[in-house]
Amino acid sequence: MKSEQKRLIERFKELYGNPTYKEMAEITDIQMTRAFRLCNGFEMKLTEYLKISKKIDEKIAETSTVKNTFNTCLDELSVNALMEIEKFCMRKLEVKDIVKSSTIKEVVA
Incomplete structure (x- = not known):
């Protein structure tokens, strides 16, 4: 897994309380099996990276100033x-x- 992708997933899990794959799929609108694969090292598509990044930014915006x-x-x-x-x-x-x-x-x- 690329280090940037790994950091992104770790940050997502940290902010969302270590969600299950199902919860991750619901939050990001990425299929559950795809969320599983991403968390286990499969390379992200740009659209997936952007969706996860957007959710991280939204969570930070709502919980922090x-x-x-x-x-x-x-x-x-x-x-x-x-x-x-x-x-x-x-x-x-x-x-x-x-x-x-x-x-x-x-x-x-």
Whole structure:
């Protein structure tokens, strides 16, 4: 499975509470057997990618104001303040990657 596709499916499952294949099919309007195949490594069609991406964006929009807050910050904060926010976000991502890689190493060992 391509890493972008894998990330997309993982994000979808995270946002929708690890749905069953049937639930995933109902949410995305993709056939259930196709949802199963996509989750098990079959390559996505562009239309499937767009449907899943759209549902992710919709879910984020209804549950979070993060994007709006970032846009407001971009409009109103100084460059220095924006650089601090960027550094904070980068550290959060680095920690997530470290935790994820250490978990993978534990599973392999």
